Amino acid sequence: GQNIDQPTEMTATEGAIVQINCTYQTSGFNGLFWYQQHAGEAPTFLSYNVLDGLEEKGRFSSFLSRSKGYSYLLLKELQMKDSASYLCAVRGFQKLVFGTGTRLLVSP
Amino acid sequence: ETGVTQTPRHLVMGMTNKKSLKCEQHLGHNAMYWYKQSAKKPLELMFVYSLEERVENNSVPSRFSPECPNSSHLFLHLHTLQPEDSALYLCASSQVYQAGGVDTQYFGPGTRLTVL
Numbered sequence: 001g002q003n004i005d006q007p008t009e010m011t012a013t014e015g016a017i018v019q020i021n022c023t024y025q026t027s028g029f030n031g032l033f034w035y036q037q038h039a040g041e042a043p044t045f046l047s048y049n050v051l052d053g054l055e056e057k058g059r060f061s062s063f064l065s066r067s068k069g070y071s072y073l074l075l076k077e078l079q080m081k082d083s084a085s086y087l088c089a090v091r092g093f094q095k096l097v098f099g100t101g102t103r104l105l106v107s108p
Numbered sequence: 109e110t111g112v113t114q115t116p117r118h119l120v121m122g123m124t125n126k127k128s129l130k131c132e133q134h135l136g137h138n139a140m141y142w143y144k145q146s147a148k149k150p151l152e153l154m155f156v157y158s159l160e161e162r163v164e165n166n167s168v169p170s171r172f173s174p175e176c177p178n179s180s181h182l183f184l185h186l187h188t189l190q191p192e193d194s195a196l197y198l199c200a201s202s203q204v205y206q207a208g209g210v211d212t213q214y215f216g217p218g219t220r221l222t223v224l
Contacts, residue, residue: 004150015216017122042112043151043214087151095163096213098151 002026004099006088012078017034020073020102022088033096034073035087036061043087057099078106109119111135114199120222123189129219131182131199139204140182142174143212144206145196157182170214189223 001108012018024032031050035043049055049071061074064105075087085101112133121127133140139158143151156163157176171193173185182199200213 010129035215040220042217045214061219071138089151095153095156097153100150104187 002090002097004088004090004097006086006099006102009103009105011107014078014106014108015081016076016078018074018078018104020040020075020086020088020104022071022073022086022099023100024069024088024099024101027088028093029066029090030071032064033087033089033091034071035089037085037087039052039084041042046086048072069094075104080108082106112199112201112214114197114216114219116219117217118220120221120224121186121189123191125189126185126187128186129184129197129199129221131184131216132200133180133201133213133214133216134184136203137201137203137214138179139202140176140179141152141200141202142184143183143198143200143215145198147195153197155184167180186221187201191223194217194221 005023033047033048036046043092047055047061047062052064052066054061054063059076065069083106085103087101088099089096112160113149115130141156142154145151153165154168155174161218175183196218198218199216202213
């Protein structure tokens with residue numbers, strides 16, 4: 001079976017740091033994606049991890065531990081525009097399995 | 109611009125209607141996907157067209173029928189839908205390699221479907 005867990009909702013303050021966790025149990029693993037989705041819009045690609053460790057891209061970083069079935073997305077210097085849903089997705093051959101997403105609310 | 113376009117953006121239909129959703133990708137990819145996004149549920153993969161083969165999710169009802177005339181165009185034909193089919197339908201495309209694996213998927217803006 002395949003199972004991906006993320007917190008449903010998180011809140012944070014502008015300028016702060018927030019970590020969104022994702023745990024997974026899948027029958028195959030060829031990498032993990034993070035997508036950002038603003039309300040009413042398409043998901044957009046943020047990051048991809050296939051090896052253990054941290055990938056940094058500007059204010060966003062993503063970490064993967066394959067042995068623990070665990071990833072997190074770290075958002076620094078939060079801005080109001082970061083309020084969105086963040087989707088964790090595990091890649092198998094030709095197929096992505098998505099979590100339910102974490103809705104992040106950034107307040108002033 | 110995402111490179112993946114979808115029409116219409118919004119659709120309201122009755123249960124006896126027949127309609128089609130259209131997706132077009134301008135990225136030169138060789139795989140296209142239909143996803144369903146319902147409130148508080150994960151994105152659900154409905155259909156994949158990859159390397160000229162169709163891969164289906166066997167749980168998708170037959171009232172949804174995909175068509176992929178070429179690698180740039182994808183349709184989802186709808187008939188006798190139910191109110192629970194109301195959702196956001198997202199199209200995506202990616203590059204798939206013969207040796208296995210798949211590149212990042214790029215999503216269209218979606219069609220918000222309401223079935224009355």
